[in-house]
Amino acid sequence: MAIEMSRPGVDGLGDTVRVLAQWQHDGGLVQVHPGDVGWFWRFGAERTAEATRTWSRAGEVLAVGLLDGAELLRLAFAPEALQDEELAQQVVDDVSAHERSVLPEGKVYVEAPMGALVQDLLFKDGWESGEAWTPLRRDLGAPVPDPGVHVEVIGPEQAQEWAAVLRASFDGSTFTGERWHAMAAGAPFADARCLAARNEEGEAVAVVTVWSAGEGKLGLIEPMGVHRAHRGHGYGRAITVAAARALQELGSSSVVVCCPSSNVAAVATYRSAGLEQLPERRDLYRNAS
Known part of the structure; x- marks a missing residue:
C-alpha cells in the first residue's frame, strides 16, 4: 500500500x-x-x-x-x-x-x-x-523532593496572571490570557497542568506547563519561564521540580524537556532540578x- x-x-x-x-x-x-x-x-x-x-x-x-x-x-x-x-x-x-x-x-x-x-x-x-538542541530527562520512578516554594495549579481564573509571568519570561512573547484559554480548550490539555510558583509576598514569579502522554509514558515540560524581575533566586529550579512532581502524579514515567544548546542558563537550571543532560541533537x- x-x-x-x-x-x-x-x-x-x-x-x-x-x-x-x-x-x-x-x-x-x-x-x-x-x-x-x-x-x-x-x-x-x-x-x-x-x-x-x-x-x-x-x-x-x-x-x-x-x-x-x-x-x-x-x-x-x-x-x-x-x-x-x-x-x-x-x-x-x-x-x-x-x-x-x-x-x-x-x-x-x-x-x-x-x-x-x-x-x-x-x-x-x-x-x-x-x-x-539539548534534551534533558529525569526518571520519575523515585520520589521527587518538595520544590521548597509555594506552587499552585492554575485554572481559568488565573489565566491572565499566568500569561503575564510567561510574557515577562521571554523576550518578544505575545502570550495572553486568551491564548491560555485556547490552549486549555485543546484535546491534549486534558492530560496537562499549568503551575505557578509564588514568592513570600505572594507574587507569581515562575510558571510552567506539563503535558502527560498517559500512564507509564514520557511527560513533557513546555514551556517553563521565570519572570525577569525575579531571576537568580532558584525559582527556575523550584518550578521544574514542581513540574516533575506534577507529572509523577499524572502517572508519567519520566519528564523530558529540550532547549537550544546555546541557552546555557536554561540547561543549567534543568540540571539543577535533577534532569540528566542527554546527547545533543x-x-x-x-x-x-
Missing part, C-alpha cells in the same frame, strides 16, 4: 494526539509529543490542524509532522517505522517539494528523531546539520535555492 500524506483537520486532531501519545516511551525521545501539539493549540484548533500533517499506510498513521512556524517541520515516527524506507522517502519527497504545501521555498528546517532513516535520506538530498536545514 502506498504512503499517503494528509491533514487531520480539526475533527481528526484528537486521534492524532492519541497516536502521538502511544509513541512516547523511555527507550527514546520522540521528536513530537502530544504536549507540543497542545502548546501550539494556543493559536486555536484551526491553526493547529492547518499546521499538522500525517503520513499513513492502509489507514495506519506512521508519521506525524507539526509545522512549528512556516519554515520548521518537526517530525515524529512510530517506533517501528523509523527505518521504513518507503515512508522515509515519501516524507523526504513531500518536504522537499514546496508545491506539496509542507514547507515553502527558501531556507527551511526539519527536526527528526535521531536514528531515523529520514535523516540519512535528507543528508543525501543535500540537507545540512543546523542548530544544536541537531536539526537539518536546506538553503534557499
Whole structure:
C-alpha cells in the first residue's frame, strides 16, 4: 500500500494526539509529543490542524509532522517505522517539494528523531546539520523532593496572571490570557497542568506547563519561564521540580524537556532540578535555492 500524506483537520486532531501519545516511551525521545501539539493549540484548533500533517499506510498513521512556524517541520515516527524506507522517502519527497504545501521555498528546517532513516535520506538530498538542541530527562520512578516554594495549579481564573509571568519570561512573547484559554480548550490539555510558583509576598514569579502522554509514558515540560524581575533566586529550579512532581502524579514515567544548546542558563537550571543532560541533537536545514 502506498504512503499517503494528509491533514487531520480539526475533527481528526484528537486521534492524532492519541497516536502521538502511544509513541512516547523511555527507550527514546520522540521528536513530537502530544504536549507540543497542545502548546501550539494556543493559536486555536484551526491553526493547529492547518499546521499538522500525517503520513499513513492502509489507514495506519506512521508519521506525524507539526509545522512549528512556516519554515520548521518537526517530525515524529512510530517506533517501528523509523527505518521504513518507503515512508522515509515519501516524507523526504513531500518536504522537499514546496508545491506539496509542507514547507515553502527558501531556507527551511526539519527536526527528526535521531536514528531515523529520514535523516540519512535528507543528508543525501543535500540537507545540512543546523542548530544544536539539548534534551534533558529525569526518571520519575523515585520520589521527587518538595520544590521548597509555594506552587499552585492554575485554572481559568488565573489565566491572565499566568500569561503575564510567561510574557515577562521571554523576550518578544505575545502570550495572553486568551491564548491560555485556547490552549486549555485543546484535546491534549486534558492530560496537562499549568503551575505557578509564588514568592513570600505572594507574587507569581515562575510558571510552567506539563503535558502527560498517559500512564507509564514520557511527560513533557513546555514551556517553563521565570519572570525577569525575579531571576537568580532558584525559582527556575523550584518550578521544574514542581513540574516533575506534577507529572509523577499524572502517572508519567519520566519528564523530558529540550532547549537550544546555546541557552546555557536554561540547561543549567534543568540540571539543577535533577534532569540528566542527554546527547545533543541537531536539526537539518536546506538553503534557499
